[in-house]
Each structure stands twice: as structure tokens, then as C-alpha cells.
Amino acid sequence: MTRSDAGAVAAPVVLYDTTLRDGTQGEGLILSLADKIRIARMLDEYGMPYIEGGWPGSNPKDVEFFAAARTMNWRSAKLAAFGSTRHRANRPEADPNLRELVAAETPVVTIFGKSWLLHVTEVLGATPAENLDMIADSVRFVVDRGREAVYGAEHFFDGYAGDRDYALSTLRAAREAGARSIVLCDTNGGTLTNELVAIVRDTMTSLDADPDAPPVSWGIHTHNDAELAVANSLAAVAAGVRHVQATINGYGERCGNANMVSILANLALKTPQALVPAGGGDLNGLTVLSRSVAEIANVAPNDFQPYVGRSAFAHKGGVHGAAVAKVERSYQHVDPVQVGNEGRLVVSELGGRANTQLRAEQLGHQLEGVVDARELSRLIKQLEADGLAFEGAEASFELLIRRHQPGYAAPFRIVDFTVLVEQRDGRDLRAEATVKLAVDGETLHTAADGNGPVNALDIALRKALRAFYPQLDSVHLVDYKVRILDGGAATAARTRVVIDSRDGTRSWSTMGSDTNIITASCIALADSLEFAIWKSAAELRRRDERHFTTATPPPDGQPETGRPATGDPATGEAAAVDPAAVNPATGAPATPGR
Numbered sequence: 001m002t003r004s005d006a007g008a009v010a011a012p013v014v015l016y017d018t019t020l021r022d023g024t025q026g027e028g029l030i031l032s033l034a035d036k037i038r039i040a041r042m043l044d045e046y047g048m049p050y051i052e053g054g055w056p057g058s059n060p061k062d063v064e065f066f067a068a069a070r071t072m073n074w075r076s077a078k079l080a081a082f083g084s085t086r087h088r089a090n091r092p093e094a095d096p097n098l099r100e101l102v103a104a105e106t107p108v109v110t111i112f113g114k115s116w117l118l119h120v121t122e123v124l125g126a127t128p129a130e131n132l133d134m135i136a137d138s139v140r141f142v143v144d145r146g147r148e149a150v151y152g153a154e155h156f157f158d159g160y161a162g163d164r165d166y167a168l169s170t171l172r173a174a175r176e177a178g179a180r181s182i183v184l185c186d187t188n189g190g191t192l193t194n195e196l197v198a199i200v201r202d203t204m205t206s207l208d209a210d211p212d213a214p215p216v217s218w219g220i221h222t223h224n225d226a227e228l229a230v231a232n233s234l235a236a237v238a239a240g241v242r243h244v245q246a247t248i249n250g251y252g253e254r255c256g257n258a259n260m261v262s263i264l265a266n267l268a269l270k271t272p273q274a275l276v277p278a279g280g281g282d283l284n285g286l287t288v289l290s291r292s293v294a295e296i297a298n299v300a301p302n303d304f305q306p307y308v309g310r311s312a313f314a315h316k317g318g319v320h321g322a323a324v325a326k327v328e329r330s331y332q333h334v335d336p337v338q339v340g341n342e343g344r345l346v347v348s349e350l351g352g353r354a355n356t357q358l359r360a361e362q363l364g365h366q367l368e369g370v371v372d373a374r375e376l377s378r379l380i381k382q383l384e385a386d387g388l389a390f391e392g393a394e395a396s397f398e399l400l401i402r403r404h405q406p407g408y409a410a411p412f413r414i415v416d417f418t419v420l421v422e423q424r425d426g427r428d429l430r431a432e433a434t435v436k437l438a439v440d441g442e443t444l445h446t447a448a449d450g451n452g453p454v455n456a457l458d459i460a461l462r463k464a465l466r467a468f469y470p471q472l473d474s475v476h477l478v479d480y481k482v483r484i485l486d487g488g489a490a491t492a493a494r495t496r497v498v499i500d501s502r503d504g505t506r507s508w509s510t511m512g513s514d515t516n517i518i519t520a521s522c523i524a525l526a527d528s529l530e531f532a533i534w535k536s537a538a539e540l541r542r543r544d545e546r547h548f549t550t551a552t553p554p555p556d557g558q559p560e561t562g563r564p565a566t567g568d569p570a571t572g573e574a575a576a577v578d579p580a581a582v583n584p585a586t587g588a589p590a591t592p593g594r
Contacts, residue, residue, distance in 0.1 A: 012274035013237055013267060014217070016050035016150075016245045017043050017260055019293065020065075021082050023251035024054075028299070035296050036065050037072075043248075044077040046289055047277030052080045052245075056104045057097035066104040076277065080108035080150065085138040088126045092141035102145050109142040111135075112152035112185070113174065115167045116159030128166060135170055136177040143178030150243075151179035152221060157191040160199050168206055175207070181217045181243050186232060189223030189255060196222075196232050200239045219243030222258045224250060229258035234266055237273065248293045249305065261290050265307045269334055287340035312336070313343040395508035395531040396524075402534065411533045411540075412465060413438040414526060419453045419518050433457040437464045440540055444468075454480070454521045461525055471538040472529060474503045482517065499524040503532055 020036050023029065031039070036053070043051050053069060054062030069079055081104035086095040093099075101109050113135040114120045120131045135151075143149045151174035153159075159167040171182055184200060191199075204218055220236035220243070222229040233244055250259030267273050268280025275281075290308040294301045303310040313336040336343050402408055415436040423429045433456035434447040446464040450456030458477065466472050479500035484493045496513045497520040508531055512523025532538070 011217075011242050012276045013241075014049055014243050014276045015260065015264060016052065016080070016219070016243060017048045017248065018052040018082075018221075018245050018257070019043070019247040019251060019260070021052045021054045021062075022245075022253070022257055023247035025253040026251045026256060027253075029251055029297050031297060033061055033064050033068070036061075037068055038296055039248075039293055040065075040069070040077075040079075041072075042289060042292060044075050046285065047076050047281040049076060049078060049276045050080055050108065051077045052082050052110060053104075053106070055082045057083045057100040063100070063104075066106065070105055078108050078148070079106045080110050081106045082110045082112070085111060085113045085131075085134040086141075088124060088130050088134060092137045095138075095141075098138060098141050101142060102147070107148055108150060109147040110150040110152055110183075111138050111142065111174075111179075112154045113138070113170060114155065114159075115153045115170050115185075116155040117163050117166055118158075119155060132169060132173045136173045139174050139177035139179045148181075149174075149177075149179045150181040150183060150219070151175075152183045152185055152219075152245075154185050155187045156184045156203075157186050157196060157199055158188060160203070164202075168203065171203070171207060172210070175214065175216055179216070180214070181219055183219030183221050183243060183245060184236075184241075185221040186223060186229075187221075189225030189229060191222075191228075191232065192226065193228055193231050193235050197235050197239050200236050200241065204240055217243045219245060221245040223252065224255045224257065224259075227255075229256070230262045230266070233258045233263050234271075237267065237271075249290055249299075249302065251297070251299070259305075261286060261308055262306050265334075265339055269338060283338055284340045307334075307339045308341055313341055396510045396527050399510075399527055399531060399534075411439070411530055411538075412468070412526075414461075414522065415443065417457065417460070417522060419457055421453050431456040433460040435460040435464055437461075439465075439468045453518055454525075457518065457522055458525055461522075461529065465529055465533075468540055469533055469538045470541060471536050472532060475529065475532045476502055477528070478502050478507070480521075482520075485513070495520050497521045497524045499528050501528045501532065503536065506535065508532075508535075 020031070020039060024031055040051055040053065053065055056062045056066055066079075066081060081101050083097045083101045086092050086098055101111075114124060114131055117128060120126055120128055124131065126134065139149050139151055151171075153167075153171060153174075156167060159170070174182060184203065186196065200218070200220070207213060207216075218241045220233050220241045222232045222236075224230075229246075229250065233246065237244065244258075244263060246258040246260035246263050247256070248260050250256040250262075264275075264280050265283065265286060267275055268283055287308040290305070291301050301309070304312070306312055313332055332343065403410075415438050417433060417435045419431065419433045421429065421431045429452075431450050431453045432447060433450065433453065434445065435457070436443060436445045444464050444467060446460050448456055448459035448463055450459050462472060462475075477499060479498075481498045481500075483496045483498075485496055492515060494513060494515050495517045496511060497517065498509055498511045499521075500507065500509050502508075508528070510524045510527035510531060512520040512525075512527065514520040514523065
């Protein structure tokens, strides 16, 4: 084929996704059969032309995946089964691995073979000639059965460095047996870009010059051990490669594989290369694709991932923020909307009035005529000097704005709280928290046990507030992080607590800071619950519509009274209620004023 370094762009760059096979070799990344099917469907719907589904000869789950895949309708993708060359002692027809590859009934089979004599002799225990036969026999076996053969030259760049002529001879063996896509693999991920380009160019030139050489599509498969996987893939494309293998989010063994998301975005937005999928697919869906795969794989999305990370287009510095507020592209290499992401101004002590005002407006708060942006920015700088960090807790930032607006009234106030922790005679640790809350002129005193002091405090707070705001039942804490701010102070150090919460429709982060970790946690918890009350437009319930706790069963033989219990079912103690909150005529809870 005509190479790009020789002039024109003669053929499109075809993308080959190997998330379901090579990506699953990443430490801690485990996909169920259902997970693999969901991701495969997403990749197909995105327009990925090749999807490597797994290695059917290595595990039953991949065999089940290919069986399920045969019943699916594929929009655009060709499914590929992956496996190794035959064992040196087997004929192809008797080799279990090759038989499984054919039994998978995929239109594409990818065979990998050894390019590096170190692996041939020391790992496989084969002679150089035996290895060439293994490659040729294996490729020919799948081609003769009507499959499109992709040959992956494992450890090619290390093999080339060790013995160039032998490494090239392995490629010739695969080509002569019928492989029409030959992929050069930087399996150890340590080849520098300039070295890789030189080897790619020499390899393509040498084999293309062979008499009567059939045309092949040259491919690249890189790993990220030297932090060069994406750069090496792009450099290989510039040198003439037209088949690129990678994984979504760069998942893979050790330091990962080349990141398909970055490769796709770079090629589509920054080069004139034609792509398959056309135009790089639906680029507006790239962020959703990246995060959805992460969610299915149960891997936290990388906030700092290029193009699709939450921080990919976040601006913290005051100069940057002021410039972006005027001209958005002044500090952005592409429009984040092109890849389905969004720009964001981070509120912090490094930001200025422009950061504060624009971020507030992005969150739906108009400061003009309500809150002075300059004064708010000054307050943020002071609070962050005291240990807060609004860039990681935007719900606390929104509450800060709300609390400075005219007419603000807090939905509740923590009057006081006590937390006790004890462990005696080797028994399990016990934590208990008591909280006194003021809500709309009433005071409620509750207690709760927990598996630790913060858990007990959280339960006690929710227990009290649910008596007034039942909507809080759906709020759950999903993450709790503690940061020591001045380690030199040892156990007297100031701490910052950040809490992530979710209610089924939205998620948010709040924070607190204090030299006492329990106090910092209480501040963050209170902010989280106030934010939930505000954003859900929760209304105060009438006193006679509330149940402070679950009903206490009557003693045996006595009838049910039908009245809600007001004690703690765990301890049997009565909940302390402010006398003003009781109707003196009936003894029943009073109706709160509205």
C-alpha cells in the first residue's frame, strides 16, 4: 500500500479494539460474561470496525462469549477471536487452541507469534525454524477455513533489536501463509518513538520490496510502560501504518495499553487521516463511551484522562479562568463539546472573581445584584487558607453562595452533638453519637450506634432529620476521604474531610475542615444533607405525619396501640423532645408552624 510518508493518504486508518481481551489483563479489572456483551454492544453501536472478543482457547467465559455473540446482530463490527500459534509438538488439525479459534465462528482470527529469538528458544523451547513453521501453519489453518487472518508479531521491536533478519522472516512466514494484516507489537512497551518509527519504516520498506509480495495492511499494537503508547501509535500512523490496536481508557497489563479514546480523538480532530469508523465515529459520544466502559468494569474514571476526563477542560488559575471567561478556546486545545465533555472553572484560592462568577453561573446561580463576586472570591480564598477546598466539593460552594443570599434560612441547625467510642475487655469497639437538632422552632434529641464514630454520627443525624424530611431516605454516602493538611503537627494536625453522596438521580460532594476529624466530618455530613434537602425541594412534614423510629412491638398478650414509638429500638431509651414541641392538652407531638 502507499504509505503516508511517501505522500498521499492512500487508505483509511482502521481501528481495532482489544478491550475485551487485552484490556482485561489489567490488574483488578474483571469482566463478567454480561459485562463483555454490554461493552461489545456499545463498541459496535459506536461504529468500531473490529472488536477482539477474547481468547477462546484460554478460558470457558470467552467460549461462552463467542457462543452468545453468534446470536447477536452486529451493526458494523467484525468480531475477532484471539489465540497463539500451534504448540510445537502439534499438527494444526490437532492443536486445541487452533480448533477453539475456528469453533468460535468469528469472521476474523488474530494469531500471535514469536518475533524475538529469546522467546523462541528460552520460552517456547523451539528452534528458529520450528517457530517459522508454527507461524505459517497456524495462519494457513485459519485462512483455509475462510477466516480473515490478522497476524500479531509479539515482541517485534525487541526481536528486531536482537536479530533484525529473523524478526522480518517471521513476518514473511505469516504473509506467505495468507495473513493480510500484520501488526507490529511493542509488547514490553519500552520502545522510544524515534526508534519505533525507524523500525516501522525499515520493516515496511523491506517486505514491500520483496518480489511478488502481496499487499498487506500494516498495524501497530503498543503498551504504555514508557508512557509512549499513544504517541507511538500516532507516529506509526504517520509512518504509514493503517491498522491500530488499542483499548478503551488504555486498560491493560502493567501500565496499560494504548488508549483508544485518545488515539481516536487525536486522529479525528488533529490529522487529515480518513478513519474507520468514518470521522472517528460519533465523537460527541466519546466521553459517554469512556465513562460507561469504566462504570461496567467497576473502575473509577480517571478525572485527568485527556479529552474525556472531568478535569480535561477544567481551569483553576485566576489568569486562565479570566481568559476562558472571555474567549473559551484561549486555554483549550479543542472544544470539549466535540468529544461530549464540558469546560469547567474550578473554584479555589488560585482563582479570581471571574472563576467564581462564571462557575456560579454554570451551576445556575446569578450573582449579579445578589452576591458580590469579588467579596465571595475573597471569602473563598480565606476559607481555603483555613483548610477548605471547594474545587473538590462543589455542593459546599453552592451552599456558600446560597447562605450569602438575602432571605436564606437554614433548614436545620445542629445545636450540639456528642460522640463516644469505647472498647473494653477485648470486646468489639462500640461507637455512639447523640445529636440535638433544631428544625423550624422544634428541637429533637436522638442517639445512634455505629461501627465507628463517623458512622454513628451519620446515622444519628439522618435519624433526626428524617423525622422532618422523609425525602432523605434516598440519600446515601458513597465515598469518604480524609486529608491531613499539616502533617508536621502530627495527631494535632488540621484535617479536611470530603464526602460524596448520591440520591439516585444526582451525586454531589461536600467538605469540612477542623483540627478535630469528628467535627470536620460533621460539617461535611451536615452540608451533604442540607444540599439534598435544597435540591430535592423537600418540604417539612407535619408532626403527626412523622415517625421518629420504627414502632415498638407491644408486650406479649397486649394489643397494638397504633401509636408510633418515640424511643430508640436499639436501646429502649425514649427520644428526648423539646417540651415546646408537645401539645400540652393531648401530649401528642405539636404541629410545626409554617
